[in-house]
Amino acid sequence: MVSASRVGKRYGPTVALRDVSLTVTPGQSHALVGRNGAGKSTLVSILTGLSKPDTGTIEFGGEPAPPVADREAWRRHVACVYQHSTVIPHLSVAENLFLNRQSGGRFAISWRRLRAQARELLDSWGVEVDVDTSAGELSVEDRQFVEIARSLSYGARFIVLDEPTAQLDHQAIDRLFARMREMQAAGVTFLFISHHLREVYEVCQAVTVLRDAGHVLTAPVAEIAHAELIDAMTGERGGLTVADAAAREALASDVDEALVVDGLSGDEFDDVTFSVRRGEVLGLAGSNASGKHQVAETVYGLRAPAAGRITVAGRPLKTGDVPAALEAGIGCVPRDRHHQGLVLGLSIADNATMTVLDRLGPGGIAAPGARTRTARTALSEYDIVAAGPDQAVSDLSGGNQQKVVLARALARDPGVVVLINPTAGVDVKSKGALLAVVDRVRADGKAVLIVSDELDDLRLADRVLVLRGGRVVGEHDAGWADGDLVADIEGVELDV
Numbered sequence: 337m338v339s340a341s342r343v344g345k346r347y348g349p350t351v352a353l354r355d356v357s358l359t360v361t362p363g364q365s366h367a368l369v370g371r372n373g374a375g376k377s378t379l380v381s382i383l384t385g386l387s388k389p390d391t392g393t394i395e396f397g398g399e400p401a402p403p404v405a406d407r408e409a410w411r412r413h414v415a416c417v418y419q420h421s422t423v424i425p426h427l428s429v430a431e432n433l434f435l436n437r438q439s440g441g442r443f444a445i446s447w448r449r450l451r452a453q454a455r456e457l458l459d460s461w462g463v464e465v466d467v468d469t470s471a472g473e474l475s476v477e478d479r480q481f482v483e484i485a486r487s488l489s490y491g492a493r494f495i496v497l498d499e500p501t502a503q504l505d506h507q508a509i510d511r512l513f514a515r516m517r518e519m520q521a522a523g524v525t526f527l528f529i530s531h532h533l534r535e536v537y538e539v540c541q542a543v544t545v546l547r548d549a550g551h552v553l554t555a556p557v558a559e560i561a562h563a564e565l566i567d568a569m570t571g572e573r574g575g576l577t578v579a580d581a582a583a584r585e586a587l588a589s590d591v592d593e594a595l596v597v598d599g600l601s602g603d604e605f606d607d608v609t610f611s612v613r614r615g616e617v618l619g620l621a622g623s624n625a626s627g628k629h630q631v632a633e634t635v636y637g638l639r640a641p642a643a644g645r646i647t648v649a650g651r652p653l654k655t656g657d658v659p660a661a662l663e664a665g666i667g668c669v670p671r672d673r674h675h676q677g678l679v680l681g682l683s684i685a686d687n688a689t690m691t692v693l694d695r696l697g698p699g700g701i702a703a704p705g706a707r708t709r710t711a712r713t714a715l716s717e718y719d720i721v722a723a724g725p726d727q728a729v730s731d732l733s734g735g736n737q738q739k740v741v742l743a744r745a746l747a748r749d750p751g752v753v754v755l756i757n758p759t760a761g762v763d764v765k766s767k768g769a770l771l772a773v774v775d776r777v778r779a780d781g782k783a784v785l786i787v788s789d790e791l792d793d794l795r796l797a798d799r800v801l802v803l804r805g806g807r808v809v810g811e812h813d814a815g816w817a818d819g820d821l822v823a824d825i826e827g828v829e830l831d832v
Contacts, residue, residue, distance in 0.1 A: 337397065338360050338394070338414065340379065342392040343392035352549055356392075356550060356551045358379070364526070365525075366541070366542045366543070367529070368544050368546070369565070374569075379546070383527070384410065385402065385407070408490075411487075413494060419500070423482060425470065425472025430450050430451050430455075454467040457488075465481070465482065477504055481515065495526050498529045499761060505625065506822065507826065531764070536565075545568040547568070581797055582815035587616050592614055593650075594782070595783050600643070602631075602634050603639055604625070604630045604806050608803070614783055617778050618800075619788070620787040621787075621803070627806040629757075631803070648752060667747075667752070668754040670756055671757055673738055681730065683725065683727060684726070685707055688711050689711060691744055714740070714747070722736060735762040735763055738759070742758070752783045752784075753774075755774065755784065755786045757788055791818055799811055802821070802825055
């Protein structure tokens, strides 16, 4: 279907790809994995015609790839569905499917024909959405299927899926994988990019690993062990080591409560009550529609509750107020680092010191020396790989960006730390480093509230509360089995 042979790419002094080869056979789901900065994005930009390789060749079906300037020819060969949707939210599904290709006369659009063509296209691939619906009203899952259908309408049968499950819950992921298998059977080929190695084993037949801009291995998924795959990605033996709360001593019963949530109700959750003691980690689990994210965001002041109260270190918290949460001693790693956690146009130093400007100079005006020292300390303590504190955070890999967000959350030495999907979109090595910091924070006596879709993240928790339909429906002590927790999240009974 597609072949990249000895492809190389440089950006100034930076080697983005070094002599990389990749072959994807028709009807296959082929995984492309590697740490952030390994070269995956550069290879995808070359395979989709957005960049021209400095060395090497690209072929589709044995024929040379079109010139980079011929966008229409590239669309007939390949398309990429990115983690962040490219549909235009204010246009209908039909308009998005045939943007700039609408049927009609010279100066008019035949809306009836456009809707009919859209319905026919979606029906042919089993995508069940209303063609008149505004694309912005679709679920993340349906937007992805619309983008895939749009790509297939050009004639492309090779689809790159870039972190397609990052914003999906378990049930939506199962539906995505079922549709992928159906499309494979109909002749569609996928290049599947993901940091979730369990998904690679579930849906892919082959895997290619990149590391440090080079090709490490390509192998059938059935023939490579999970640990071996992690070793190939990291260049080290041992894989991901996650501290498990079940292996540490239980917290003493007389330890003070650092955070108390009592009868909290708000957007998509109702009557939620829990407490977290100093040195304790509490996990919140559930589907994306469970209300777990909204609970955590309410604790940090990003949302105002409709009812209930929050107490921090024995004092009532003014809700719906982020500055009040900071002053009360709450730090937060928000759900979306790109839109909520970072100012991408600013430097590492600017981002890492945002919450402590009042401590670095009068009136919140930080002295340059104090700002630089604080930022350099963050680079060292959190192992942020960067050219220096003045480098723009937009230039960092996803894992290093997340470390900057964590550094800022901890800069004020908070007593309570709220972490929402703390390892989303980062590679296995960065995930291990981030979770090690969280475990260190817990050992220092801070209370940690961790909300995640990743079971590995929740291993740190002394207890995990399960939310379903906005209510707490279960509690699991450390040492829980994967099957039991997932069954509780999904609301199903396991056969005993």
